[in-house]
Amino acid sequence: MNQTVGSSPPQLALETFGSVHCIYPMRAPLLTLGILAFLIGILWIGQGTGLVNWPKSSFMISQMQWAYYGAALAALGVGLMGLALVRR
Known part of the structure; x- marks a missing residue:
């Protein structure tokens, strides 16, 4: 396993049959x-809007501010997933 020099971002390179495959x-x-962020965000949206009543004693149920926090967290999760899948 060789580490490529002078590349940004840091990456590991494996040589197989003359081609180079990068692993980030x-x-x-x-x-x-x-x-994880996306799924928790969706849960918070459901609790904040009152669609998900789990757990019964949650302080987040029917509190719209938690739906907004959940939307922001879900958007962050989508961004992280996109960043992970697009990086080459």
Whole structure:
């Protein structure tokens, strides 16, 4: 395994049959964080709008501010997923 020199962002290169395949070490963590942020954001939107009443004792149920926070978090999650999948 060779590490390429002078490239930005840092990447690892594996040589197979004369071609170079790049592996970005932050792709999986960014994708995981993006999916998690998106799912939590969707949950917060559901709780804030009153569509999801779980857990029953949650202070977030029917509180529209949490729907807005959820929308922002879901948008951040989509951005992180896009960043992870578009990076080459």
